[in-house]
Amino acid sequence: MTFLSDLQIVAGALDRQVADAHAGAVPVLAQRPMSAIIEDLQLDRFARRGGLEGDALRRFMDAYLPTIINLHQPGYMGHQVAVPHPSAAIGALIDGLTNNPMPIYEMGPGAAAIESFVLDWMLKKIGWTPPEPGHRTGKGVSGGVLTHGGSLANLTALIAARSSVRPDAWRQGSPGDLALMAPGNNHYSIERAAGILGLGTDNIYRVPTDARGAIDPRSLPATLAHIRRDGKTPMAMVANACSTAVGIYDRLRPIGEFCREQGIWLHVDGAHGASALLSPVYRHLLDGVELASSLTWDAHKMMRTPSVCAALLVRDQRTIDTAFDQDASYLIHDRDQPGFDFLHRTVECTKSGMGLKFFLTLGALGEEGLAWYVERQYGLAAQAYDYLKGLGWVETPVVPQANILCFRVAGSDARQLELRKRILAEGDFYITSTLFEDQRYLRLVFMHPDTTLDDVKRYMPRGNADHRPRGSRAALHKAILTERPSRGVGARSASARRIARLEYKVSITPLSP
Numbered sequence: 001m002t003f004l005s006d007l008q009i010v011a012g013a014l015d016r017q018v019a020d021a022h023a024g025a026v027p028v029l030a031q032r033p034m035s036a037i038i039e040d041l042q043l044d045r046f047a048r049r050g051g052l053e054g055d056a057l058r059r060f061m062d063a064y065l066p067t068i069i070n071l072h073q074p075g076y077m078g079h080q081v082a083v084p085h086p087s088a089a090i091g092a093l094i095d096g097l098t099n100n101p102m103p104i105y106e107m108g109p110g111a112a113a114i115e116s117f118v119l120d121w122m123l124k125k126i127g128w129t130p131p132e133p134g135h136r137t138g139k140g141v142s143g144g145v146l147t148h149g150g151s152l153a154n155l156t157a158l159i160a161a162r163s164s165v166r167p168d169a170w171r172q173g174s175p176g177d178l179a180l181m182a183p184g185n186n187h188y189s190i191e192r193a194a195g196i197l198g199l200g201t202d203n204i205y206r207v208p209t210d211a212r213g214a215i216d217p218r219s220l221p222a223t224l225a226h227i228r229r230d231g232k233t234p235m236a237m238v239a240n241a242c243s244t245a246v247g248i249y250d251r252l253r254p255i256g257e258f259c260r261e262q263g264i265w266l267h268v269d270g271a272h273g274a275s276a277l278l279s280p281v282y283r284h285l286l287d288g289v290e291l292a293s294s295l296t297w298d299a300h301k302m303m304r305t306p307s308v309c310a311a312l313l314v315r316d317q318r319t320i321d322t323a324f325d326q327d328a329s330y331l332i333h334d335r336d337q338p339g340f341d342f343l344h345r346t347v348e349c350t351k352s353g354m355g356l357k358f359f360l361t362l363g364a365l366g367e368e369g370l371a372w373y374v375e376r377q378y379g380l381a382a383q384a385y386d387y388l389k390g391l392g393w394v395e396t397p398v399v400p401q402a403n404i405l406c407f408r409v410a411g412s413d414a415r416q417l418e419l420r421k422r423i424l425a426e427g428d429f430y431i432t433s434t435l436f437e438d439q440r441y442l443r444l445v446f447m448h449p450d451t452t453l454d455d456v457k458r459y460m461p462r463g464n465a466d467h468r469p470r471g472s473r474a475a476l477h478k479a480i481l482t483e484r485p486s487r488g489v490g491a492r493s494a495s496a497r498r499i500a501r502l503e504y505k506v507s508i509t510p511l512s513p
């Protein structure tokens with residue numbers, strides 16, 4: 001067997017799978033017990049004897065693919081996980097085989113150059129000044145690093161914040177008086193970072209929020225006064241762009257102005273929503289982001305890149321250059337080299353060439369194609385919200401700002417979960433669920449570029465038939481049947497639309513006869 005023949009087997013199987021998923025010919029998810037999967041895949045046999053290649057590999061793929069969750073099925077409306085662009089998957093393959101862990105330049109000059117380029121591209125989208133090409137050091141410029149995920153980017157941001165407030169903390173340990181300011185709905189990785197850093201989660205002071213869960217900027221002075229009364233020092237303020245559960249953006253300009261006046265590090269968690277920076281239509285949601293000290297921005301959420309690829313970006317690159325105060329003589333030493341080592345900016349030592357996966361998406365779609373994707377998905381959430389509101393028997397807690405839409409039907413929290421279970425068991429759709437203001441909601445996250453309003457309509461009547469008021473069924477069905485399908489949500493240019501339409505055609509063209 002050769003690499004190429006095995007690759008053809010795998011590529012052919014994936015190609016068919018993606019085409020079937022896209023056509024809705026396979027379920028989004030068909031869960032089976034873990035022990036049955038282990039047995040079917042003959043894991044024990046291959047682990048003992050080897051030989052997983054050629055025809056065995058073909059059979060393995062035949063057994064493996066039915067076990068996956070099919071993100072490429074337009075009924076996938078689940079977690080904030082990218083439906084990868086096929087080019088990004090090719091990037092993952094290239095990175096997998098070449099394996100250039102590039103935190104030190106000589107272990108992957110091309111991958112490091114791509115990381116450097118995509119970071120600078122992101123910095124410009126924020127409105128910050130990247131370093132001169134080829135020079136990643138110096139004052140007055142911004143910087144960043146790619147990390148294995150948004151949680152790690154958030155942790156790295158808070159390490160940099162701590163080091164800017166208490167440079168000695170690296171050697172002497174976290175002093176007991178540091179406090180964080182954050183809304184109660186921040187992603188759990190913020191509490192995790194507080195725990196890891198030794199700040200203690202009890203030292204996160206919750207800033208009051210409005211009914212949608214967005215920070216009330218007028219409340220910030222009172223929260224700060226509270227911290228000071230307790231004899232503590234604010235280490236950082238964390239804001240959401242957007243929140244995980246319901247996708248609401250904090251108002252960054254007044255928050256940023258307050259933090260600047262008070263000399264407080266503002267970290268914006270834009271893991272999901274920073275991609276709105278690409279769109280002239282939605283960029284305003286991050287108005288004021290340039291006032292922040294740091295921003296987390298995941299490519300593996302709204303930029304069609306497979307897991308994992310996230311960025312931590314800082315307004316002053318010296319803050320990330322000094323965050324980790326360490327020596328590793330076998331890696332970090334002065335060298336006359338034509339590139340830059342990212343190693344001192346990351347928790348990770350070995351790191352994958354993540355930039356390649358992302359760049360192949362960017363290079364295929366162009367920034368206009370990515371912007372169009374964001375606009376389409378955000379626009380779809382707005383349309384679906386109007387549709388659900390119009391039904392009259394669905395409760396929606398917030399008007400969506402992103403591509404996240406929550407709703408509940410009449411009945412208890414347990415009823416919502418029961419409904420989700422039923423929808424998942426039918427196999428055509430995958431949706432999630434969240435608590436918001438102590439109530440359980442069903443949650444749609446529109447990640448698939450071909451999900452339409454009709455898909456939402458398809459499961460609503462089925463999923464909720466027994467929750468509608470009596471007598472409304474016929475009227476509802478009539479409304480569904482007569483409503484026109486959505487037309488080009490958020491459409492921008494003809495070329496961007498063409499790119500988005502073509503990508504699945506590319507993915508379903510068989511690679512081998």
Ligand SMILES: Cc1ncc(COP(=O)(O)O)c(C=O)c1O
Nearest residue numbers: 080149150151187244269271272
């Ligand atoms: C706002 C926010 N921050 C951070 C994260 C964590 O990112 P990751 O899953 O890449 O670690 C998420 C994930 O959903 C998120 O929504």
